[in-house]
Amino acid sequence: MRRDGSKVATMTSFIAVDWGTSNRRAFRIEDGQVVASERDDRGAASVAAADYPAEVAGIRQRLGDLPMLLAGMVGSNIGWRSVTYVAAPAGLADVAAALDWVDDRTAIVPGLSYRDGVHADVMRGEEVQLLGAVAAGLVPAEALLCQPGTHCKWATVERGAITRFTTAMTGELFALLRTHGVLARQLGHPVEPGAAFLAGVAEGAKRDLAASLFAIRARGVLGLADDADAASFASGLLIGADTAARIESGTTVHILADPALGALYAGAIDALGGTSHAIDSQAAFVAGITRIKDLAA
Amino acid sequence: MRRDGSKVATMTSFIAVDWGTSNRRAFRIEDGQVVASERDDRGAASVAAADYPAEVAGIRQRLGDLPMLLAGMVGSNIGWRSVTYVAAPAGLADVAAALDWVDDRTAIVPGLSYRDGVHADVMRGEEVQLLGAVAAGLVPAEALLCQPGTHCKWATVERGAITRFTTAMTGELFALLRTHGVLARQLGHPVEPGAAFLAGVAEGAKRDLAASLFAIRARGVLGLADDADAASFASGLLIGADTAARIESGTTVHILADPALGALYAGAIDALGGTSHAIDSQAAFVAGITRIKDLAA
Structure with missing residues (x-):
């Protein structure tokens, strides 16, 4: 009243x-x-x-x-x-x-x-x-959800509760490498979800990040790769290493992200044998906060 | 003459x-x-x-x-x-x-x-x-050599030749994280080869770097770890991930490094079941360059 x-x-x-x-x-x-x-x-x-x-x-x-x-x-x-x-x-x-x-x-x-x-x-x-x-x-009541970003969240949901989750600072590492350090001058180009990105995903799946990153410099120095592809390769490497640590073949992942970043994670999940579904993150937020409001009333 | x-x-x-x-x-x-x-x-x-x-x-x-x-x-x-x-x-x-x-x-x-x-x-x-x-x-004619630093070199020597090698930008990643980004304010303390470093090595051996790094922030936020130990933990994490990708239990590694950095790699190698020997890097340089001079004469 x-x-x-x-x-x-x-x-x-x-x-x-x-x-x-x-x-x-x-x-x-x-x-x-x-x-x-x-x-x-x-x-x-x-x-x-x-x-x-x-x-x-x-x-x-x-x-x-x-x-x-x-x-x-x-x-x-x-x-x-x-x-x-x-x-x-x-x-x-x-x-x-x-x-x-x-x-x-x-x-x-x-x-x-x-x-x-x-x-x-x-x-x-x-x-x-x-x-x-x-x-x-x-998403189902039992699911693996992924919210990519500066700090990418991977959450396991069981019976409607988050039972465990992992944050990977994948986006932050990419931003640091793009702005500072020896690779910065190679990583200025836009990231595209094509062959260079997928080559990066395959390399990233080795989960040997510090060595795979240096290979970007070596490939550039030796003229084995076009620096125009280096940012896509680096993004694939980081997202591939992140994803490979989280899924196995056959895993289904529900992605909450803007379309561009969501497409990169979907590409990596697909390349590593998983399946992904894009979820409307605004609809998810509104549903979640409304339920919290109702429960708190 | x-x-x-x-x-x-x-x-x-x-x-x-x-x-x-x-x-x-x-x-x-x-x-x-x-x-x-x-x-x-x-x-x-x-x-x-x-x-x-x-x-x-x-x-x-x-x-x-x-x-x-x-x-x-x-x-x-x-x-x-x-x-x-x-x-x-x-x-x-x-x-x-x-x-x-x-x-x-x-x-x-x-x-x-x-x-x-x-x-x-x-x-x-x-x-x-x-x-x-x-x-x-x-070192023996067949050996694994490690030269840590900004860009850590791991070289396999066979019959006196380097047959393959890997560079890991382990030192550079540590420097980037210490200077920029969300972890920087936690990583200002000196790195010590003690319990926090070894806990980092164990975490690093999971080879899930982007997630393990974020855990440093989470442990700090939740009060589970003293930020005075964060730099040692982060160093152990990076060196542990690097080393775990390069050796298996029983591997012998010959380290060419200054004593402080050499001790950290030796600690990680030991923790991961390997054996290390410290090599005098100045003696190695002088021997190598003298042999090159002789061969070129």
Whole structure:
């Protein structure tokens, strides 16, 4: 009930923000449907902690004076405030139970953590899309999901919960090599999903990254490969090594990514004997955050 | 015979320069023994191509007016001039036959190249030490040699020739990660060959580098590991992955390195079930370059 006694149109009207490091997307969601949205580059890296109240007020001015759920790096030490990680195995109910309430209608979604002996992992933001894909029926209840990017997430879902996951800093390594170091001047060309990329995937499957990367320089120095293909080969190498560590022949992978990056991972998965399906990551996010909102109500 | 008709003291008096990217070492060698030397930071990266004649004249002023052999990056496109690569398998006689004579008493030593299908590799400078170690009897005629560094060289020697080799950009990856990217702020501490390093070696042996590297961030974020140990763990991870790709249990490796870096590789080799021996890399260089001089005479 509003203060004036009128009933709100629907209990599930709210604003969801997918607030990443570089970008943010905000959605006004009514009964599980996006009725308005905005996207800009006011990511956590460019918003000071003290400015979040004003940023949130601005979003409400534009999209509606509604409850808000904020997911992603907004909940990290580079965001508004650092919120907890829920230990995997975890499903949407576990995430909803651990929402961090900034005030009585504004909450930050927790991340997930995972430990397996000395190996440890964290995610923050991806859990909404990954679990949302399951909740929306976009992927089976038992599945391997892949969300490529700077830090590529591979999550195993069982009975609707993420039971384990691995982050590979595949995109970050590519960016570092493209910007700094001995290979940088060879890697300026665009990455294309063709023969050079697939040759890189095959080389990457050897899982001997530091040596395979140097071969890019050697092939250039010896005139065995055109530097115009070097970025595609390097991308194939990194994505191939990542994928080969995660799948075997016959594995099915559900990919949540923009089309260009998704096509590269799909190409690598196919080359390594797997099968891939592209999942609509916005639909997955909206489904996941709506379910969290419902569970928290 | 000199122009004045007097006989020179010995036919094998000459100057050898190990001219790397950052540093150079010059030796006056008489009958295989170093009788004078100098070391400075006038590496190929800080000498313009046009300045080499003056640099070489300066070395002769200081160490003697003698024939000179120059090895290393001086023979690359960042050095005096780019000289050839001799294709492996290659021994010292092959190297000596391919010396690049700048004038009748000044020559640049060629590098080595290797191809194995799509994989290719090059070295420039290390071949003198690696083959010199064999020529001097410091390693057996059949051996696996490792020269760690920015670009770590692993060379298989058979019957005194390098038959194949692999370069891993292990040191460069560590430097990139320490300077740029998400792990940089965790990796500022010195690397120590202790428990954290060995935990990294064990993780590195999984040969899943992009994922194991992200675990450093996750372990830090979750408070599972002290960031003071992160650099040692990362070094162990990179060296472990490199070593695990090159040896199996029981393999003997001959290491040519400074004591600190050599101890790290020795620790990784030992942890992975191999055996290592430290080789005096200056003795190996002097033996190799002297043999090249003799063969070219």
